[in-house]
Amino acid sequence: MTSPALPDTSLLSHALIPTQQTAEASEALRQALNDDVVLFATATVMVEFLSLLRKLTNKGTLSTRESDVIRQRLSATIAAFLPITEHDAHAGYLVAARLGQSDTFDATGYVLAQRHGVEFWVSDRRFANSASAAGLTGIRLFA
Amino acid sequence: MVNAPHEHPTPDAPRAAPSAILITMDTERSAAASLSPEEHKAYKRRALAALDDIAELHREILERRGGVVIDVDAELAELRGRSDESSAP
Numbered sequence: 001m002t003s004p005a006l007p008d009t010s011l012l013s014h015a016l017i018p019t020q021q022t023a024e025a026s027e028a029l030r031q032a033l034n035d036d037v038v039l040f041a042t043a044t045v046m047v048e049f050l051s052l053l054r055k056l057t058n059k060g061t062l063s064t065r066e067s068d069v070i071r072q073r074l075s076a077t078i079a080a081f082l083p084i085t086e087h088d089a090h091a092g093y094l095v096a097a098r099l100g101q102s103d104t105f106d107a108t109g110y111v112l113a114q115r116h117g118v119e120f121w122v123s124d125r126r127f128a129n130s131a132s133a134a135g136l137t138g139i140r141l142f143a
Numbered sequence: 144m145v146n147a148p149h150e151h152p153t154p155d156a157p158r159a160a161p162s163a164i165l166i167t168m169d170t171e172r173s174a175a176a177s178l179s180p181e182e183h184k185a186y187k188r189r190a191l192a193a194l195d196d197i198a199e200l201h202r203e204i205l206e207r208r209g210g211v212v213i214d215v216d217a218e219l220a221e222l223r224g225r226s227d228e229s230s231a232p
Binding site: 010013014015016017019029033034038039051052061066073080087090093094098105 | 160161162163164167178182183186187189190191192193194196197198200201203204205208212213214215216218219221222223224225
């Protein structure tokens with residue numbers, strides 16, 4: 001029996017880019033895959049992650065080859081994409097407003113995860129804490 | 144919790160943004176657990192192999208950077224226009 005999960009951009013970034021939390025994030029994904037978790041993504045997560053890669057490449061933090069390898073491996077870790085509708089985007093805005101977030105990225109991810117019956121995995125403690133305080137469920141914090 | 148019904152306005156009807164949150168599970172769109180056993184097996188194999196490749200790449204990157212890790216949280220915050228915030232609680 002597989003269980004689906006939707007990692008946020010931050011968790012994927014920590015798992016696929018060498019950061020202070022990479023060891024833990026990579027191990028969490030590896031453990032999840034071994035436990036038959038299937039990872040999903042949204043178009044917004046992809047766009048944001050790839051924007052981050054462009055930013056790091058333009059700054060010279062990552063080489064073009066390194067970014068390309070990370071980009072390809074990102075696709076390999078994602079089983080499928082969850083579609084997003086206009087309503088999802090608006091619902092993301094409303095959730096972000098409820099949580100006092102200054103952007104809708106994670107809130108929209110949460111909406112899509114809920115819509116598709118998928119657990120939302122985050123490494124952003126601020127979002128997780130706000131969501132927990134607001135009584136939102138279905139969120140797992142990796143930090 | 145919030146609900147965003149899937150309305151399809153007629154061409155003459157004004158399009159309105161929802162003003163209340165309603166998130167209901169959409170069983171029609173819930174393709175999340177729909178991988179066949181074969182697809183799942185192939186997915187797991189390629190995803191784990193990707194993580195192995197990434198671990199090797201990280202060693203290269205860190206060697207080139209003299210062991211200095213990348214502050215992804217700060218980069219993401221800047222990308223999101225949150226340069227005055229961090230992901231800390």
